[in-house]
Amino acid sequence: MQPVLTEKEEKRNTVIEPEEENWDLVIEPKHSLLDLKLKELWKYQDLLWLWVRREYVGAYKQTIMGPLWHFFSPIFGTLTYILIFGKIADLSTGGVPMFLFYNAGIAIWNFFNGCFSSSSGAFLSNAGIFGKVYFPRLIMPMASVISTLIKFGIQISLFLVVYLYVILAQDYRPDVGLGLFYVPLSLFLLAGIGFGFGIIVSSVTTKYRDLNMLVGFGMQLLMYATPIIYTYSSVDPDLKKYLALNPLVAPVEAFKHAVFGIGDFSAYSLLYSFCWMVVLLLLGIVLFNKAEKNFMDIV
Amino acid sequence: MSVVIKAENISKQYRLGEVGTGSLKDDFKRWRYQLMGKEDPFLTVGEENDRTIKSNADYVWALRNVNFEVNKGDILGIIGKNGAGKSTLLKILSRTTGPTTGSLKMKGRIASLLEVGTGFHGELSGRENIFLNGAIMGMGKAEIKKKFDEIVDFAGVEKYIDTPVKRYSSGMYVRLAFGVAAHLEPDIMIVDEVLAVGDAEFQKKALGKMQSVSKGEGRTVIFVSHDLNAVSQLCTRGLLMKHGQVSHVGQISEIISQYLSDDVKKPVYINSFPSASKPLIIQKVAVLKSNGKIASDFFHDEPVSLKFEIKINDPHIKANLFVMILDGKKRRVFACESESVHSNMLLKIDSNFLVRGNYSIHAFINQPKIKQIDVVEDECHFNIIDSGSIMAKHYEYDYGVVFGKYSWSV
Incomplete structure (x- = not known):
């Protein structure tokens, strides 16, 4: 039975209700999974850039060579790959000079790996700051993806110097043209997949860290399942069927097509990778938002 | 006055112990119940949070059904x-962690200073x-630029503004951090013990x-501190917490005297809060x-009696009562x-x-060689006043805790 309201009560209800219910923020134990909180993220965009700067500047304070250190690991990595995969295993580079081939491979893999691993540590490595103040937690892994992109930019500049030298001095003529437009697309796909997968791992491992162990060596295997140290076209057709399932193949091949003109990919394979990226991103953001709520209690 | 914060039945449950197979088992059970709707x-288990009582429960309620409202312009002191x-x-x-149940509604921008220099x-x-x-607390770049000089001025660090903060003294560090937060212009500001540094x-x-x-800008401040002086100077209203529950809300002077009493x-x-499970x-x-009356002051030549009332839920259990007397320095006198x-x-x-x-007691109910069933620590305070013993002239000297039973012979 409905309670009968007097006129006065009715009036009060109608007057007070809209004012009282006008809350800017309601904190409840559960929230809608579909609320991706992207609007809030946009409000904090200044923090994103400042955080990138902090990570970047902070890392090289009191070093003399600063970001030049980024050259060292790819140079030595490339030399090792030349020795092991080029000279000893004698793998085909599809006619591309070895240094360029392995250097580009390392740069692109480091980029993906960097996006993934920095996002996957988002909760654990920022636990201190997350415990003290609220801001959209997604800012942190996003900032690390951007700093990974900067790092890639530095590493690829080394590649470009050698690339131009080889073209001018050694008469290497790669079949490059409009294909260069594939570079941003390829980076976008790799960053999206790495970020999405990373924040999924980050959210799932806040309480039970077992998955972290698996992921460490899984990434190593994944590198060998991606045409980094070999050319995709040289792979046995029977094996190719399985390799094609790896969403990283198409963007990596697109990148190689762009700079060397030797990639083996199609619009469908790129679309396949794109679908992976969308699914991983959506799932990642949903899980991440769910995990951020109480992660301080269980981390 | 409009309400800017409204807490309704907020509870927070924590799990005790480590994350491991035990917590995994509980998680599975939780998922199963969730799937079944x-x-x-x-949520139905868990004990009220009192660290002085030993507990066998896996879950504890750090907060239980907390309700309160804060009006615009209030400075609310939370003590306990x-x-x-x-x-x-x-x-x-x-918002660094969510409630287990209940809801919290707020109006306006919130800035928290749980620890300065985050x-x-x-x-x-x-x-x-x-x-x-500033950006972490939600300010845009342009906004910080506008406030920049004011912040530096407030913190008094003009000279060091381009020096890495690791070279700052801890005072400078705190001043700078507080300066940023104070100039954030939040509608609600949450401050936790920052002034101690x-x-x-x-501090002034x-x-x-x-x-x-x-007062001037009509903002709301929530201040948590153990420093009752600061709380009483600053706050207009108070909220007294006890064992995870709101014990009293009201004018700050009333709340402080309640807390002290x-x-x-x-x-x-x-x-x-006797637990039924023990x-x-x-x-x-x-x-x-x-004469059987409760008292806290005794003369040294008066006997002191301790009366224990014990609730027996299970009469078959074999146990004993173990009592220990402590002196003012918490040294054990005897048991x-x-x-x-x-x-x-x-x-x-x-x-x-x-x-x-001054003396107090520890009391335990023990199942010999099995476990402690109930524990009371450092309670029942009483005073012994020396009304003229042989040692009375050494009143300031620490001559022990008991009168010895002895005799001299020459």
């Missing part, structure tokens, strides 16, 4: 003993850190700033004069043990035994 089974749930409440208010990077300069810290001048400045943001050492211990519970302990446990027990301490000073 039932309520979380662990350690472990009363103040920090948990602040964490929920500042996100400060030691390698970056003061200038860079101001921008970074700075010097007297800074910080208190003044907090007062002016509330709770803190007076009493000659009586009463277990106000077979034996120490319900009440009182210190009595020989004694009963043979069995009864619902009413009286322990008499002879006259001419304890010397002048």
Whole structure:
């Protein structure tokens, strides 16, 4: 039975209700999974850039060579790959000079790996700051993806110097043209997949860290399942069927097509990778938002 | 006055112990219940949070059904003993963790200062850190630029503004961090014990700033501190927390006197939340004069009696009562043990035994060699006054805790 309201009560209800219910923020134990909180993220965009700067500047304070250190690991990595995969295993580079081939491979893999691993540590490595103040937690892994992109930019500049030298001095003529437009697309796909997968791992491992162990060596295997140290076209057709399932193949091949003109990919394979990226991103953001709520209690 | 914060039935449950297979088992059970559309089974378990009582439960309620409202322009002081749930409440208010049940509604921008200098990077300069810290708290770059000079001025660090903050003294660090937060212009500002670090001048400045943001600009401040002086100077209203629950809300002076009266050492211990799961519970302990009246002051030549009331839920259990007397420095004077446990027990301490000073007791119900069933620690405070013993002239000297039974011979 409905309670009968007097006129006065009715009036009060109608007057007070809209004012009282006008809350800017309601904190409840559960929230809608579909609320991706992207609007809030946009409000904090200044923090994103400042955080990138902090990570970047902070890392090289009191070093003399600063970001030049980024050259060292790819140079030595490339030399090792030349020795092991080029000279000893004698793998085909599809006619591309070895240094360029392995250097580009390392740069692109480091980029993906960097996006993934920095996002996957988002909760654990920022636990201190997350415990003290609220801001959209997604800012942190996003900032690390951007700093990974900067790092890639530095590493690829080394590649470009050698690339131009080889073209001018050694008469290497790669079949490059409009294909260069594939570079941003390829980076976008790799960053999206790495970020999405990373924040999924980050959210799932806040309480039970077992998955972290698996992921460490899984990434190593994944590198060998991606045409980094070999050319995709040289792979046995029977094996190719399985390799094609790896969403990283198409963007990596697109990148190689762009700079060397030797990639083996199609619009469908790129679309396949794109679908992976969308699914991983959506799932990642949903899980991440769910995990951020109480992660301080269980981390 | 409009309400800017409204907490409705906020509870927060924590799991005790480590994350491991035990927690995995509980998680599976939770998921199973969730799939079946039932309520979380662990919400019905868990004990009220009192660290002084040993507990076998896996879950504990750090907050239980907390309700309160804060009006615009209030400076609300939250006080309570350690472990009363103040920090948990602040964490929920500042959104670093969510409530287990209940809801919290707020209006306007919230800034929390749970620990100053959040996100400060030691390698970056003061200038860079101001921008970074401001952004973490939700300010845009343009907004910080506008406030920049004011912040530097407030913190008094003009000279060091381009020096990495790792070179700052801890006082400068705190001043800078507080400066950023204070100039954030939040509608609601949450402050936790930051004032403890700075010097007297800074503390005055910080208190003044907090007062002016509330009075002058109509903002709301929530302040948590153990420093009752600061609380009483600054706050207009108070909220007293006790064992995870709101015990009192009201004018700050009333709340402080309530808090202090709770803190007076009493000659009586009463277990106000007896757990039904324990077979034996120490319900009440009182210190009595020989005439049976409760008292806290005794002469040294008067006997002191301790009366124990024990609730027996399981009469078949074999246990004993173990009592220990502590002096004012918490040194153990002596201990004694009963043979069995009864619902009413009286322990008499002879006259001419304890010397002048403050005393308290520990009491345990033990299942010998199995476990402690119930524990009462450092309760039932009483005083012994020396009314003219042989040692009375050494009144300031620490000559021990008991009168010896001895004789000289020559």
